[in-house]
Amino acid sequence: MAHWLVVGASRGIGLEAARQLTARGERVTASVRDAKGLAALEAAAPRAATLQFDTRDEAAIRAAANQISDPIDRLIANAAAYGPKRQSSLDMDFDGALDLLSTNTLGPLRVVQAFLPLVRRGRAPRIVMMTSILGSMAIEGxxxxxxxxxxxxxxxIARCLAADLKKENVIVVAMSPGWVRTDMGGPDAPLDVADSVAGVIETTETLKLADTGRYLDYRGADIPW
Incomplete structure:
Protein backbone atom coordinates (compact mmCIF):
# COMPACT_ATOMS: atom_id res chain seq x y z
CA MET A 1 0.00 0.00 0.00
CA ALA A 2 1.46 3.32 -1.10
CA HIS A 3 0.80 6.74 0.38
CA TRP A 4 -0.57 9.07 -2.31
CA LEU A 5 -0.87 12.85 -2.04
CA VAL A 6 -3.48 14.11 -4.52
CA VAL A 7 -3.48 17.90 -4.80
CA GLY A 8 -6.64 19.52 -6.12
CA ALA A 9 -9.18 16.83 -5.20
CA SER A 10 -12.36 18.87 -4.91
CA ARG A 11 -13.66 17.96 -8.38
CA GLY A 12 -12.84 16.37 -11.71
CA ILE A 13 -9.66 14.36 -12.08
CA GLY A 14 -8.35 14.92 -8.56
CA LEU A 15 -11.63 13.93 -6.93
CA GLU A 16 -11.88 10.79 -9.06
CA ALA A 17 -8.26 9.92 -8.27
CA ALA A 18 -8.94 10.12 -4.55
CA ARG A 19 -12.06 7.98 -5.01
CA GLN A 20 -10.35 5.28 -7.06
CA LEU A 21 -7.26 5.12 -4.89
CA THR A 22 -9.15 4.79 -1.62
CA ALA A 23 -11.48 2.22 -3.20
CA ARG A 24 -8.53 0.00 -4.03
CA GLY A 25 -7.08 0.30 -0.54
CA GLU A 26 -4.31 2.83 -1.02
CA ARG A 27 -3.53 5.37 1.67
CA VAL A 28 -4.61 8.77 0.37
CA THR A 29 -4.07 12.32 1.55
CA ALA A 30 -5.94 14.79 -0.63
CA SER A 31 -6.08 18.57 -0.72
CA VAL A 32 -8.92 20.96 -1.51
CA ARG A 33 -9.14 24.72 -1.64
CA ASP A 34 -12.37 25.43 0.25
CA ALA A 35 -15.23 24.03 2.32
CA LYS A 36 -17.31 23.14 -0.76
CA GLY A 37 -14.46 21.06 -2.12
CA LEU A 38 -13.96 19.43 1.26
CA ALA A 39 -17.60 18.31 1.32
CA ALA A 40 -17.29 16.81 -2.17
CA LEU A 41 -14.10 14.98 -1.24
CA GLU A 42 -15.48 13.58 1.99
CA ALA A 43 -18.54 12.27 0.12
CA ALA A 44 -16.50 10.61 -2.67
CA ALA A 45 -13.53 9.37 -0.63
CA PRO A 46 -14.46 9.35 3.06
CA ARG A 47 -11.34 7.39 4.05
CA ALA A 48 -8.95 9.97 2.59
CA ALA A 49 -7.08 12.28 4.95
CA THR A 50 -7.70 15.89 3.98
CA LEU A 51 -5.72 19.09 3.73
CA GLN A 52 -6.99 22.54 2.79
CA PHE A 53 -4.93 25.13 0.91
CA ASP A 54 -4.82 27.24 -2.22
CA THR A 55 -1.80 26.45 -4.41
CA ARG A 56 -1.18 30.20 -4.80
CA ASP A 57 -0.57 30.49 -1.03
CA GLU A 58 2.93 29.28 -0.17
CA ALA A 59 2.51 29.77 3.57
CA ALA A 60 -0.70 27.72 3.62
CA ILE A 61 0.94 24.93 1.59
CA ARG A 62 3.91 24.73 3.95
CA ALA A 63 1.60 24.74 6.97
CA ALA A 64 -0.32 21.84 5.43
CA ALA A 65 2.91 19.95 4.75
CA ASN A 66 3.81 20.33 8.42
CA GLN A 67 0.62 18.43 9.32
CA ILE A 68 2.03 15.25 7.75
CA SER A 69 4.87 13.21 9.19
CA ASP A 70 4.72 10.02 7.14
CA PRO A 71 6.59 9.55 3.85
CA ILE A 72 4.79 10.26 0.56
CA ASP A 73 5.30 7.66 -2.18
CA ARG A 74 3.26 9.27 -4.97
CA LEU A 75 2.55 12.99 -5.38
CA ILE A 76 -0.06 13.98 -7.99
CA ALA A 77 0.12 17.76 -8.51
CA ASN A 78 -3.27 18.18 -10.14
CA ALA A 79 -4.79 21.51 -9.06
CA ALA A 80 -5.35 23.83 -12.02
CA ALA A 81 -7.68 26.41 -13.54
CA TYR A 82 -8.71 27.38 -17.06
CA GLY A 83 -8.07 31.10 -16.71
CA PRO A 84 -9.73 34.34 -17.82
CA LYS A 85 -12.30 34.67 -20.59
CA ARG A 86 -10.03 36.99 -22.59
CA GLN A 87 -6.82 35.10 -23.30
CA SER A 88 -5.89 35.41 -26.95
CA SER A 89 -2.65 36.80 -28.33
CA LEU A 90 -4.65 39.81 -29.56
CA ASP A 91 -6.80 40.38 -26.47
CA MET A 92 -5.29 39.31 -23.15
CA ASP A 93 -6.56 39.82 -19.61
CA PHE A 94 -3.06 40.27 -18.21
CA ASP A 95 -4.01 40.25 -14.54
CA GLY A 96 -6.05 37.10 -15.09
CA ALA A 97 -3.19 35.50 -17.00
CA LEU A 98 -0.71 36.24 -14.22
CA ASP A 99 -3.08 34.71 -11.68
CA LEU A 100 -3.39 31.63 -13.90
CA LEU A 101 0.38 31.27 -14.09
CA SER A 102 0.51 31.42 -10.31
CA THR A 103 -2.02 28.57 -10.11
CA ASN A 104 -1.07 26.30 -13.02
CA THR A 105 2.68 26.83 -13.31
CA LEU A 106 4.06 27.94 -9.97
CA GLY A 107 1.37 26.31 -7.83
CA PRO A 108 2.57 22.75 -8.50
CA LEU A 109 6.16 23.83 -7.83
CA ARG A 110 5.17 25.37 -4.50
CA VAL A 111 3.53 22.06 -3.60
CA VAL A 112 6.53 19.95 -4.63
CA GLN A 113 8.99 22.12 -2.73
CA ALA A 114 6.86 22.08 0.44
CA PHE A 115 6.26 18.32 0.44
CA LEU A 116 9.62 17.26 -1.00
CA PRO A 117 11.16 16.23 2.36
CA LEU A 118 8.33 13.69 2.72
CA VAL A 119 8.63 12.55 -0.89
CA ARG A 120 12.37 11.98 -0.48
CA ARG A 121 11.55 9.51 2.30
CA GLY A 122 8.97 7.70 0.17
CA ARG A 123 9.17 4.21 -1.32
CA ALA A 124 10.20 4.47 -5.00
CA PRO A 125 8.89 8.06 -4.97
CA ARG A 126 7.16 9.52 -8.01
CA ILE A 127 5.94 13.03 -8.75
CA VAL A 128 3.35 13.55 -11.48
CA MET A 129 2.82 17.10 -12.71
CA MET A 130 -0.63 17.04 -14.32
CA THR A 131 -0.34 19.04 -17.50
CA SER A 132 -2.16 19.13 -20.84
CA ILE A 133 -1.44 18.23 -24.43
CA LEU A 134 -1.99 21.95 -25.06
CA GLY A 135 1.34 22.48 -23.32
CA SER A 136 3.04 20.92 -26.33
CA MET A 137 4.78 23.41 -28.62
CA ALA A 138 3.96 20.99 -31.47
CA ILE A 139 0.20 21.54 -31.13
CA GLU A 140 -1.31 24.16 -33.42
CA GLY A 141 -4.03 26.61 -32.40
CA ILE A 157 9.44 22.90 -14.48
CA ALA A 158 8.78 19.15 -14.57
CA ARG A 159 11.91 18.61 -16.69
CA CYS A 160 14.01 20.72 -14.35
CA LEU A 161 12.72 18.88 -11.28
CA ALA A 162 13.42 15.57 -12.99
CA ALA A 163 17.02 16.56 -13.67
CA ASP A 164 17.56 17.91 -10.15
CA LEU A 165 16.02 14.89 -8.38
CA LYS A 166 17.23 12.03 -10.54
CA LYS A 167 20.34 11.54 -8.43
CA GLU A 168 18.02 11.02 -5.44
CA ASN A 169 15.98 8.38 -7.35
CA VAL A 170 12.86 10.56 -7.36
CA ILE A 171 10.92 10.15 -10.62
CA VAL A 172 9.25 13.25 -12.07
CA VAL A 173 7.06 13.33 -15.19
CA ALA A 174 4.64 15.71 -16.87
CA MET A 175 1.41 13.84 -17.64
CA SER A 176 -1.66 14.82 -19.64
CA PRO A 177 -4.94 13.21 -18.57
CA GLY A 178 -6.44 13.74 -22.02
CA TRP A 179 -9.50 15.77 -22.94
CA VAL A 180 -11.83 14.66 -20.16
CA ARG A 181 -15.52 15.27 -19.45
CA THR A 182 -15.15 17.41 -16.33
CA ASP A 183 -16.22 20.93 -15.39
CA MET A 184 -13.08 22.20 -17.11
CA GLY A 185 -13.11 19.82 -20.07
CA GLY A 186 -16.80 20.27 -20.79
CA PRO A 187 -19.54 17.87 -21.90
CA ASP A 188 -18.16 17.38 -25.43
CA ALA A 189 -14.87 15.87 -24.28
CA PRO A 190 -14.43 12.30 -25.59
CA LEU A 191 -12.89 10.76 -22.47
CA ASP A 192 -14.70 9.68 -19.32
CA VAL A 193 -13.04 10.85 -16.12
CA ALA A 194 -12.96 7.35 -14.62
CA ASP A 195 -11.09 5.97 -17.64
CA SER A 196 -8.61 8.84 -17.65
CA VAL A 197 -7.86 8.53 -13.95
CA ALA A 198 -7.49 4.75 -14.15
CA GLY A 199 -4.87 5.31 -16.84
CA VAL A 200 -3.09 7.99 -14.82
CA ILE A 201 -2.85 5.67 -11.80
CA GLU A 202 -1.67 2.69 -13.83
CA THR A 203 0.92 4.74 -15.71
CA THR A 204 2.18 6.30 -12.48
CA GLU A 205 2.64 2.87 -10.92
CA THR A 206 4.65 1.54 -13.87
CA LEU A 207 7.14 4.45 -14.00
CA LYS A 208 10.83 3.65 -13.66
CA LEU A 209 13.78 5.95 -13.08
CA ALA A 210 14.58 5.78 -16.81
CA ASP A 211 11.20 7.50 -17.42
CA THR A 212 12.01 10.58 -15.39
CA GLY A 213 11.69 13.79 -17.35
CA ARG A 214 9.21 12.37 -19.89
CA TYR A 215 6.04 14.10 -21.15
CA LEU A 216 3.34 11.42 -21.25
CA ASP A 217 -0.35 10.93 -21.82
CA TYR A 218 -2.50 9.00 -19.37
CA ARG A 219 -1.75 5.74 -21.22
CA GLY A 220 2.01 6.21 -20.93
CA ALA A 221 2.63 7.30 -24.54
CA ASP A 222 5.07 10.12 -25.23
CA ILE A 223 3.78 13.55 -26.23
CA PRO A 224 6.07 15.76 -28.33
CA TRP A 225 7.44 18.68 -26.37
Whole structure:
Protein backbone atom coordinates (compact mmCIF):
# COMPACT_ATOMS: atom_id res chain seq x y z
CA MET A 1 0.00 0.00 0.00
CA ALA A 2 1.46 3.32 -1.10
CA HIS A 3 0.80 6.74 0.38
CA TRP A 4 -0.57 9.07 -2.31
CA LEU A 5 -0.87 12.85 -2.04
CA VAL A 6 -3.48 14.11 -4.52
CA VAL A 7 -3.48 17.90 -4.80
CA GLY A 8 -6.64 19.52 -6.12
CA ALA A 9 -9.18 16.83 -5.20
CA SER A 10 -12.36 18.87 -4.91
CA ARG A 11 -13.66 17.96 -8.38
CA GLY A 12 -12.84 16.37 -11.71
CA ILE A 13 -9.66 14.36 -12.08
CA GLY A 14 -8.35 14.92 -8.56
CA LEU A 15 -11.63 13.93 -6.93
CA GLU A 16 -11.88 10.79 -9.06
CA ALA A 17 -8.26 9.92 -8.27
CA ALA A 18 -8.94 10.12 -4.55
CA ARG A 19 -12.06 7.98 -5.01
CA GLN A 20 -10.35 5.28 -7.06
CA LEU A 21 -7.26 5.12 -4.89
CA THR A 22 -9.15 4.79 -1.62
CA ALA A 23 -11.48 2.22 -3.20
CA ARG A 24 -8.53 0.00 -4.03
CA GLY A 25 -7.08 0.30 -0.54
CA GLU A 26 -4.31 2.83 -1.02
CA ARG A 27 -3.53 5.37 1.67
CA VAL A 28 -4.61 8.77 0.37
CA THR A 29 -4.07 12.32 1.55
CA ALA A 30 -5.94 14.79 -0.63
CA SER A 31 -6.08 18.57 -0.72
CA VAL A 32 -8.92 20.96 -1.51
CA ARG A 33 -9.14 24.72 -1.64
CA ASP A 34 -12.37 25.43 0.25
CA ALA A 35 -15.23 24.03 2.32
CA LYS A 36 -17.31 23.14 -0.76
CA GLY A 37 -14.46 21.06 -2.12
CA LEU A 38 -13.96 19.43 1.26
CA ALA A 39 -17.60 18.31 1.32
CA ALA A 40 -17.29 16.81 -2.17
CA LEU A 41 -14.10 14.98 -1.24
CA GLU A 42 -15.48 13.58 1.99
CA ALA A 43 -18.54 12.27 0.12
CA ALA A 44 -16.50 10.61 -2.67
CA ALA A 45 -13.53 9.37 -0.63
CA PRO A 46 -14.46 9.35 3.06
CA ARG A 47 -11.34 7.39 4.05
CA ALA A 48 -8.95 9.97 2.59
CA ALA A 49 -7.08 12.28 4.95
CA THR A 50 -7.70 15.89 3.98
CA LEU A 51 -5.72 19.09 3.73
CA GLN A 52 -6.99 22.54 2.79
CA PHE A 53 -4.93 25.13 0.91
CA ASP A 54 -4.82 27.24 -2.22
CA THR A 55 -1.80 26.45 -4.41
CA ARG A 56 -1.18 30.20 -4.80
CA ASP A 57 -0.57 30.49 -1.03
CA GLU A 58 2.93 29.28 -0.17
CA ALA A 59 2.51 29.77 3.57
CA ALA A 60 -0.70 27.72 3.62
CA ILE A 61 0.94 24.93 1.59
CA ARG A 62 3.91 24.73 3.95
CA ALA A 63 1.60 24.74 6.97
CA ALA A 64 -0.32 21.84 5.43
CA ALA A 65 2.91 19.95 4.75
CA ASN A 66 3.81 20.33 8.42
CA GLN A 67 0.62 18.43 9.32
CA ILE A 68 2.03 15.25 7.75
CA SER A 69 4.87 13.21 9.19
CA ASP A 70 4.72 10.02 7.14
CA PRO A 71 6.59 9.55 3.85
CA ILE A 72 4.79 10.26 0.56
CA ASP A 73 5.30 7.66 -2.18
CA ARG A 74 3.26 9.27 -4.97
CA LEU A 75 2.55 12.99 -5.38
CA ILE A 76 -0.06 13.98 -7.99
CA ALA A 77 0.12 17.76 -8.51
CA ASN A 78 -3.27 18.18 -10.14
CA ALA A 79 -4.79 21.51 -9.06
CA ALA A 80 -5.35 23.83 -12.02
CA ALA A 81 -7.68 26.41 -13.54
CA TYR A 82 -8.71 27.38 -17.06
CA GLY A 83 -8.07 31.10 -16.71
CA PRO A 84 -9.73 34.34 -17.82
CA LYS A 85 -12.30 34.67 -20.59
CA ARG A 86 -10.03 36.99 -22.59
CA GLN A 87 -6.82 35.10 -23.30
CA SER A 88 -5.89 35.41 -26.95
CA SER A 89 -2.65 36.80 -28.33
CA LEU A 90 -4.65 39.81 -29.56
CA ASP A 91 -6.80 40.38 -26.47
CA MET A 92 -5.29 39.31 -23.15
CA ASP A 93 -6.56 39.82 -19.61
CA PHE A 94 -3.06 40.27 -18.21
CA ASP A 95 -4.01 40.25 -14.54
CA GLY A 96 -6.05 37.10 -15.09
CA ALA A 97 -3.19 35.50 -17.00
CA LEU A 98 -0.71 36.24 -14.22
CA ASP A 99 -3.08 34.71 -11.68
CA LEU A 100 -3.39 31.63 -13.90
CA LEU A 101 0.38 31.27 -14.09
CA SER A 102 0.51 31.42 -10.31
CA THR A 103 -2.02 28.57 -10.11
CA ASN A 104 -1.07 26.30 -13.02
CA THR A 105 2.68 26.83 -13.31
CA LEU A 106 4.06 27.94 -9.97
CA GLY A 107 1.37 26.31 -7.83
CA PRO A 108 2.57 22.75 -8.50
CA LEU A 109 6.16 23.83 -7.83
CA ARG A 110 5.17 25.37 -4.50
CA VAL A 111 3.53 22.06 -3.60
CA VAL A 112 6.53 19.95 -4.63
CA GLN A 113 8.99 22.12 -2.73
CA ALA A 114 6.86 22.08 0.44
CA PHE A 115 6.26 18.32 0.44
CA LEU A 116 9.62 17.26 -1.00
CA PRO A 117 11.16 16.23 2.36
CA LEU A 118 8.33 13.69 2.72
CA VAL A 119 8.63 12.55 -0.89
CA ARG A 120 12.37 11.98 -0.48
CA ARG A 121 11.55 9.51 2.30
CA GLY A 122 8.97 7.70 0.17
CA ARG A 123 9.17 4.21 -1.32
CA ALA A 124 10.20 4.47 -5.00
CA PRO A 125 8.89 8.06 -4.97
CA ARG A 126 7.16 9.52 -8.01
CA ILE A 127 5.94 13.03 -8.75
CA VAL A 128 3.35 13.55 -11.48
CA MET A 129 2.82 17.10 -12.71
CA MET A 130 -0.63 17.04 -14.32
CA THR A 131 -0.34 19.04 -17.50
CA SER A 132 -2.16 19.13 -20.84
CA ILE A 133 -1.44 18.23 -24.43
CA LEU A 134 -1.99 21.95 -25.06
CA GLY A 135 1.34 22.48 -23.32
CA SER A 136 3.04 20.92 -26.33
CA MET A 137 4.78 23.41 -28.62
CA ALA A 138 3.96 20.99 -31.47
CA ILE A 139 0.20 21.54 -31.13
CA GLU A 140 -1.31 24.16 -33.42
CA GLY A 141 -4.03 26.61 -32.40
CA UNK A 142 -4.40 30.11 -31.00
CA UNK A 143 -7.26 29.81 -28.51
CA UNK A 144 -6.78 29.84 -24.69
CA UNK A 145 -3.28 31.28 -24.95
CA UNK A 146 -2.78 31.89 -21.22
CA UNK A 147 -3.76 28.32 -20.39
CA UNK A 148 -1.37 26.93 -23.02
CA UNK A 149 1.48 29.10 -21.77
CA UNK A 150 0.85 28.02 -18.18
CA UNK A 151 1.17 24.37 -19.18
CA UNK A 152 4.27 24.95 -21.32
CA UNK A 153 5.86 26.50 -18.24
CA UNK A 154 4.76 23.60 -16.06
CA UNK A 155 6.31 21.14 -18.51
CA UNK A 156 9.64 22.92 -18.26
CA ILE A 157 9.44 22.90 -14.48
CA ALA A 158 8.78 19.15 -14.57
CA ARG A 159 11.91 18.61 -16.69
CA CYS A 160 14.01 20.72 -14.35
CA LEU A 161 12.72 18.88 -11.28
CA ALA A 162 13.42 15.57 -12.99
CA ALA A 163 17.02 16.56 -13.67
CA ASP A 164 17.56 17.91 -10.15
CA LEU A 165 16.02 14.89 -8.38
CA LYS A 166 17.23 12.03 -10.54
CA LYS A 167 20.34 11.54 -8.43
CA GLU A 168 18.02 11.02 -5.44
CA ASN A 169 15.98 8.38 -7.35
CA VAL A 170 12.86 10.56 -7.36
CA ILE A 171 10.92 10.15 -10.62
CA VAL A 172 9.25 13.25 -12.07
CA VAL A 173 7.06 13.33 -15.19
CA ALA A 174 4.64 15.71 -16.87
CA MET A 175 1.41 13.84 -17.64
CA SER A 176 -1.66 14.82 -19.64
CA PRO A 177 -4.94 13.21 -18.57
CA GLY A 178 -6.44 13.74 -22.02
CA TRP A 179 -9.50 15.77 -22.94
CA VAL A 180 -11.83 14.66 -20.16
CA ARG A 181 -15.52 15.27 -19.45
CA THR A 182 -15.15 17.41 -16.33
CA ASP A 183 -16.22 20.93 -15.39
CA MET A 184 -13.08 22.20 -17.11
CA GLY A 185 -13.11 19.82 -20.07
CA GLY A 186 -16.80 20.27 -20.79
CA PRO A 187 -19.54 17.87 -21.90
CA ASP A 188 -18.16 17.38 -25.43
CA ALA A 189 -14.87 15.87 -24.28
CA PRO A 190 -14.43 12.30 -25.59
CA LEU A 191 -12.89 10.76 -22.47
CA ASP A 192 -14.70 9.68 -19.32
CA VAL A 193 -13.04 10.85 -16.12
CA ALA A 194 -12.96 7.35 -14.62
CA ASP A 195 -11.09 5.97 -17.64
CA SER A 196 -8.61 8.84 -17.65
CA VAL A 197 -7.86 8.53 -13.95
CA ALA A 198 -7.49 4.75 -14.15
CA GLY A 199 -4.87 5.31 -16.84
CA VAL A 200 -3.09 7.99 -14.82
CA ILE A 201 -2.85 5.67 -11.80
CA GLU A 202 -1.67 2.69 -13.83
CA THR A 203 0.92 4.74 -15.71
CA THR A 204 2.18 6.30 -12.48
CA GLU A 205 2.64 2.87 -10.92
CA THR A 206 4.65 1.54 -13.87
CA LEU A 207 7.14 4.45 -14.00
CA LYS A 208 10.83 3.65 -13.66
CA LEU A 209 13.78 5.95 -13.08
CA ALA A 210 14.58 5.78 -16.81
CA ASP A 211 11.20 7.50 -17.42
CA THR A 212 12.01 10.58 -15.39
CA GLY A 213 11.69 13.79 -17.35
CA ARG A 214 9.21 12.37 -19.89
CA TYR A 215 6.04 14.10 -21.15
CA LEU A 216 3.34 11.42 -21.25
CA ASP A 217 -0.35 10.93 -21.82
CA TYR A 218 -2.50 9.00 -19.37
CA ARG A 219 -1.75 5.74 -21.22
CA GLY A 220 2.01 6.21 -20.93
CA ALA A 221 2.63 7.30 -24.54
CA ASP A 222 5.07 10.12 -25.23
CA ILE A 223 3.78 13.55 -26.23
CA PRO A 224 6.07 15.76 -28.33
CA TRP A 225 7.44 18.68 -26.37
Missing amino acids: TFNVAYRVSKVGLNK
